Amino acid sequence: MASENLAGQRQMPPFRADQVGSLLRTDRIHKARSDRAVGAITREQLRDIENEEIVRIVQKQQEVGLTAVTDGEFRRAFWHFDFLEGLDGVERYETEGIQFHGSTAKAQAIRVVDKVDFSNHPMLDDFRFLKQAAGSSVAKMTIPSPSMLHYRGTLVEGVYPDLNEFFHDLGQAYAKAVQSFYAAGCRYLQLDDTAWAYFCSEDERAKLESRGLNPDALMALYAKTINQAVADKPADMRITMHICRGNFRSTWIASGGYEPVAETLFEGLNIDGFFLEYDTDRAGGFEPLRYVKRKDLQIVLGLITSKHGALEDSTEVKRRITEATRYVPLHQLCLSPQCGFASTEEGNLLTEDEQWAKLSHVVEIARDVWK
Numbered sequence: 456m457a458s459e460n461l462a463g464q465r466q467m468p469p470f471r472a473d474q475v476g477s478l479l480r481t482d483r484i485h486k487a488r489s490d491r492a493v494g495a496i497t498r499e500q501l502r503d504i505e506n507e508e509i510v511r512i513v514q515k516q517q518e519v520g521l522t523a524v525t526d527g528e529f530r531r532a533f534w535h536f537d538f539l540e541g542l543d544g545v546e547r548y549e550t551e552g553i554q555f556h557g558s559t560a561k562a563q564a565i566r567v568v569d570k571v572d573f574s575n576h577p578m579l580d581d582f583r584f585l586k587q588a589a590g591s592s593v594a595k596m597t598i599p600s601p602s603m604l605h606y607r608g609t610l611v612e613g614v615y616p617d618l619n620e621f622f623h624d625l626g627q628a629y630a631k632a633v634q635s636f637y638a639a640g641c642r643y644l645q646l647d648d649t650a651w652a653y654f655c656s657e658d659e660r661a662k663l664e665s666r667g668l669n670p671d672a673l674m675a676l677y678a679k680t681i682n683q684a685v686a687d688k689p690a691d692m693r694i695t696m697h698i699c700r701g702n703f704r705s706t707w708i709a710s711g712g713y714e715p716v717a718e719t720l721f722e723g724l725n726i727d728g729f730f731l732e733y734d735t736d737r738a739g740g741f742e743p744l745r746y747v748k749r750k751d752l753q754i755v756l757g758l759i760t761s762k763h764g765a766l767e768d769s770t771e772v773k774r775r776i777t778e779a780t781r782y783v784p785l786h787q788l789c790l791s792p793q794c795g796f797a798s799t800e801e802g803n804l805l806t807e808d809e810q811w812a813k814l815s816h817v818v819e820i821a822r823d824v825w826k
Contacts, residue, residue: 463825463826464821464822464825465753465789465825467693468523468593468595468642468643468693468695468727468728469523469693469695469727469728469730469753469755469789469791470521470522470523470593470789471789471790471821471822471824471825472520472521472522472789472790472791472817472818472820472821472822473521473522473523473730473755473789473790473791473817474516474521474523474525474595474791474792474795474814474817475597475645475647475697475730475757475761475791475792475793475794475795476525476527476528476534476595476597476645476647476697476795477525477527477528477534477597477795477796477797477798478512478525478527478528478529478795478796478797478810479527479796479797479802479803479805479806479807479810480527480529480797480800480802481508481511481512481529481807483504483508484504484505484508484529484800485800487500487501487504487505488501488800502530505529505530506584508529509526509527509529509584509585509588510588512526512527512529513526513585513588513589513592515811516592516814517592519811519814519815519818520815520818520819520822521592521814521818522592522593523592523593523594523595523643524585524588524589524592524593524594524595525585525594525595525596525597526581526584526585526588527797528597528795528797530581531800532563532799532800533563533798533799533800534597534599534647534795534798534799535599535603535607535647536563536564536565536607537578538576538578538598538599539565539599539603539604539607539608540565541576541577541578542571542572542573542576542604542628543569543570543571543572543573543574543628544567544568544569544570544571544572544614545565545566545567545568545571545604545608546565546566546568547563547564547565548563548564548565548566549563549564550563550564564607564608564609565604565607565608565609566608566609566610566611567604567608567609567610567611567614567615567621568611568614569614570614570624571604571621571624571625571628572624572627572628572631573628573629573631573632573635574631576632576635578596578598579635579636579639582594582596582636582639582640582641583639583640586639586640586641593642593643594640594641594643595643595644595645596636596641596643596644596645597644597645597647597697597795598632598644598645598646598647599646599647599648600646600647600648600650600677600681600696601625601626601628601629601646601677601680601681601684602648602650602651602677602680602681603647603648603649603650604625605621605622605625605673605676605677606649606650606653606673606677607649622676622679622680623683625680626679626680626681626683626684627683629680629681629683629684629685630683630684630685630686630687632684633684633685633687633688633692633694634687637688637689637692641692642691642692642693643692643693643695644692644693644694644695645694645695645696645697645730646681646694646695646696646697646726647696647697647699648696648697648698648699649698649699649700650673650677651674651677651698651716651720652698652699652700652711652732654670654673654674654715654716655711655712655713655714655715655716655739656711657711674716674719675719678719678723678724681696681724681725681726682723682724682725685725685726686725688725693727693728694726694727695726695727695728695729695730695753695755696720696724696726696728696729696730697729697730697794698713698716698720698729698730698731698732699732699794699798700732700738700794711739712738712739712740712742712743713731713738713739713743713744714739714742714743717743717744717745717746718746720746721743721744721746721747721748721749721752722746722748722749726752727751727752727753728752728753728754728755728789729752729753729754729755730755730757730791731754731755731756731757732757732793732794733756733757733758733775733793734757734758734759734760734762734792734793735760741778741779741781741782742782744779744782744783745782747782747783747787750787752787753787753788753789754779754783754787754788754789755788755789755790755791756775756776756779756788756789756790756791757791757792757793757794758772758775758776758790758793759772759790759791759792759793759813759816759817760792760793760813761792761793761794761795761796761803761805761810761813762793762794762803762804762805763803763804763805764805764806764809764810764812764813766812766813766816767816769816769819769820769823772790772820773820773823773824776788776790776824785824785825789821790817790820790821790824791817792813792814792817796810796813
């Protein structure tokens with residue numbers, strides 16, 4: 456395989472060995488959050504503990520050889536709601552939990568109660584702390600895609616009589632977010648999005664249609680809004696997108712190959728790289744990658760699962776990377792776990808040691824493939 460490799464290791468995101476973002480919350484984080492919930496510690500004490508644990512797990516990521524490090528989303532309960540409720544005009548509320556295969560997430564949701572905007576978002580300080588802790592490593596910030604406010608949220612009646620106005624405001628809010636994170640020192644921003652994977656699922660498309668929604672029309676709206684959000688991205692900032700099929704306590708939601716969305720994603724979105732889940736046959740084959748025409752677009756193959764602790768066979772992972780080169784040159788490919796290890800604070804069903812072994816496995820395989 457080395458004979459076909461002309462690229463070597465990348466100097467900009469996404470990296471040959473990369474990660475989606477979330478990490479298993481440590482026992483100390485779990486206890487601190489429980490203590491805070493019953494008033495046993497203050498908000499400030501909780502943040503101090505989070506700070507100390509984030510410094511520790513940043514060092515651990517560096518030790519396993521990752522170029523980009525995250526804060527593990529240690530300050531969040533959910534990968535998406537915590538950020539979205541920080542937008543102007545959005546609030547969280549109690550409702551029915553999201554249903555996964557064999558499991559149900561916490562009964563919380565978000566709704567739009569006023570005009571959407573971005574100002575003084577608390578996660579800007581979260582990123583500043585990460586950047587300081589990262590030192591010479593690249594600090595990677597993960598936020599939900601703008602699509603998720605519409606897909607997972609509800610609009611209070613009367614706030615946006617014209618849906619086009621909502622998507623315009625949403626795109627503008629995210630454009631401000633991009634500039635604000637850049638000003639805080641962020642050069643690697645990731646948008647996490649489940650909607651595109653759900654557009655690949657016949658069951659999920661049927662659910663949308665039962666609500667009177669047209670999946671193809673939504674795809675067009677989401678693509679337009681995402682492109683509006685990243686239109687003025689600074690030249691030295693890289694923005695990637697993770698397409699997620701659901702991740703809660705090692706369970707999932709959507710199945711189906713990328714064919715229904717591939718042309719829109721790879722030819723229609725002005726994104727620098729895509730993290731794609733390829734750890735099971737639920738994701739289909741690599742054929743949809745034939746729509747990758749841009750020479751600067753990176754495809755991060757999620758061939759390592761974050762849902763269980765057993766390590767994948769290195770030879771098989773390398774074989775699948777070779778298979779993907781039928782559609783995308785090796786120098787446009789990278790490797791990562793298929794998702795984060797804890798999209799919610801409960802985390803997936805593996806141990807911390809197994810998590811670090813997985814990330815180390817990614818690094819070792821990538822070093823061998825892209826020598």
